[in-house]
Amino acid sequence: MLNEAKNFIQMYYEETGQSEQELATRLIEVERQILTQGTYEQTLDELSYGAKMAWRNSNKCIGRLFWQSLHVLDKRDLHTEESIFEALFAHIEYATNNGRIRPTITVFSAQDIRIWNHQLIRYAGYEMENGIIGDPDSVGFTKVCEKLGWRGNNGPFDVLPLVIQLKDNPPKWFEIPKASILEVPIRHPEFDWFTDLGLKWYAVPMISSMKLEVGGTSYVAAPFNGWYMGTEIGARNLADENRYNMLPTIAEQMGLNTKSNSSLWKDRALVELNAAVLYSYKEDGVSIVDHHTAAQQFKRFEANEYEAGRDVTGNWSWLIPPLSPATTHIFHKPYANEKKTPNYFYQKDPY
Numbered sequence: 001m002l003n004e005a006k007n008f009i010q011m012y013y014e015e016t017g018q019s020e021q022e023l024a025t026r027l028i029e030v031e032r033q034i035l036t037q038g039t040y041e042q043t044l045d046e047l048s049y050g051a052k053m054a055w056r057n058s059n060k061c062i063g064r065l066f067w068q069s070l071h072v073l074d075k076r077d078l079h080t081e082e083s084i085f086e087a088l089f090a091h092i093e094y095a096t097n098n099g100r101i102r103p104t105i106t107v108f109s110a111q112d113i114r115i116w117n118h119q120l121i122r123y124a125g126y127e128m129e130n131g132i133i134g135d136p137d138s139v140g141f142t143k144v145c146e147k148l149g150w151r152g153n154n155g156p157f158d159v160l161p162l163v164i165q166l167k168d169n170p171p172k173w174f175e176i177p178k179a180s181i182l183e184v185p186i187r188h189p190e191f192d193w194f195t196d197l198g199l200k201w202y203a204v205p206m207i208s209s210m211k212l213e214v215g216g217t218s219y220v221a222a223p224f225n226g227w228y229m230g231t232e233i234g235a236r237n238l239a240d241e242n243r244y245n246m247l248p249t250i251a252e253q254m255g256l257n258t259k260s261n262s263s264l265w266k267d268r269a270l271v272e273l274n275a276a277v278l279y280s281y282k283e284d285g286v287s288i289v290d291h292h293t294a295a296q297q298f299k300r301f302e303a304n305e306y307e308a309g310r311d312v313t314g315n316w317s318w319l320i321p322p323l324s325p326a327t328t329h330i331f332h333k334p335y336a337n338e339k340k341t342p343n344y345f346y347q348k349d350p351y
């Protein structure tokens with residue numbers, strides 16, 4: 001830990017232009033804390049900058065241009081389920097901001113707290129005799145919630161409860177108040193029948209299953225949000241066969257020949273679904289970015305990093321969008337997938 005701490009503090013002080021003297025003083029204090037207590041407490045500034053560096057180092061993220069504008073909420077002093085739930089509530093409200101989404105992370109104390117949700121807001125999935133209702137991706141976690149006593153309405157868009165666990169205590173669940181959950185009904189700019197599909201999605205993606213590693217400290221409960229890139233909803237969540245699988249229905253409504261691959265019915269349905277998602281979010285004033293704009297922003301990120309004398313690392317297969325990937329510059333160049341820290345990492349599910 002001492003080594004990782006020193007490397008991080010060194011990098012942080014150099015990047016933020018603090019003096020050699022300040023660096024030396026801080027390093028002595030950090031070393032003293034680690035040698036006497038086995039760990040050290042990062043200052044709010046160190047933690048805040050570390051969380052931003054972790055975003056900058058996230059190889060799979062196309063949205064990294066805005067890494068310096070991350071809002072960091074320090075909740076390392078909370079140690080009861082109720083206070084933590086309140087803080088998650090506050091995160092949802094603050095990040096949503098009535099649609100003008102603020103990229104935000106809330107950092108809870110480094111140990112003893114786990115959030116069981118994959119995302120703070122996500123739809124339930126129910127396995128029924130003749131198929132799945134809701135989000136198939138959520139079937140496992142929905143069963144866990146039902147085992148804890150939660151009951152949904154067996155609907156396609158039931159928002160799951162927040163589930164948090166302190167130490168080895170039994171996990172506790174809390175319903176998120178409906179007023180805090182901003183959703184967007186999906187309609188199409190030309191096809192009036194689109195509304196009748198009854199599709200909607202939630203405004204803010206808030207990942208709560210990853211850990212934040214900064215200077216040798218693992219923050220295993222550190223939910224973070226940005227805004228969506230439209231393809232995540234339109235080309236995956238509502239399109240994948242093992243998600244909401246909407247392409248056949250949309251193609252039929254469009255009058256396309258779904259019996260022949262070469263009619264490109266899937267591709268035509270996919271484009272209209274993605275156009276509908278972008279149209280709906282924009283009309284409701286909810287932040288979203290199309291994949292072309294996101295790629296251009298990523299190109300600016302690459303230029304900024306070059307100016308700063310840093311190598312850009314990336315995971316090509318994740319950085320290219322799932323719709324029209326070759327229309328972006330990303331598709332046509334390689335990226336080194338080198339893992340830098342600070343960063344966000346997967347961790348094993350607590351259930």
Ligand code: HEM
Pocket residue numbers: 051055058060061062063064066070103104105224225226227228229232289294318344
């Ligand atoms: C501000 C708008 C943002 C946009 C549009 C954006 C976009 C994306 C997209 C499209 C992905 C791929 C997701 C997938 O294919 O399932 C991704 C991955 C990721 N993003 Fe961003 N992002 C944003 C902000 C952030 C922020 C604020 C953080 C953290 C502070 C972040 C950290 C990550 C990480 C860690 C991954 C990889 C997740 C994994 O490995 O499963 N992003 N991002």
Ligand SMILES: N/C(=N/c1cccc(CO[C@@H]2CCNC2)c1)c1cccs1
Pocket residue numbers: 205206207224225226227228229232
């Ligand atoms: N737009 C986003 N998209 C995602 C970012 C990270 C992860 C995910 C969901 O990842 C799941 C696991 C692999 N694909 C789906 C989505 C953001 C979420 C939080 C901050 S930005």
